[in-house]
Amino acid sequence: MAKYGVLDDVFIALADPTRRAVIRRLGRGPASVGELAEPFAMALPSFLKHIRMLEASEVIRTSKAGRVRTCRLNRGRLALVDDWLAEQRGLWEQRTDRLEQFVITTQEES
Structure with missing residues (x-):
């Protein structure tokens, strides 16, 4: 369950087009x-609110050198989304495979 709390945070961060544009740039x-x-x-x-949201969800990391704050993408956090999507894709592929088998079996029995 804790995994999904983290995943929820990442999806919330990705929900905004400005934040997605920042991620694309990074x-x-x-x-x-x-x-x-x-x-x-x-x-x-206003823009800093987006940066703070991305940082809080750990999608990005920031570091400060003097007066310049530099942002870096945390690819590991985005991998959570990729893993979740792969899991969902697998479930749906299994369901469509079973549906296909059902249709073929039904047609053969007719």
């Missing part, structure tokens, strides 16, 4: 908060 490598905020038409304090 997929190319680390960036400062200022660099990440640049393409968005919002005040820096």
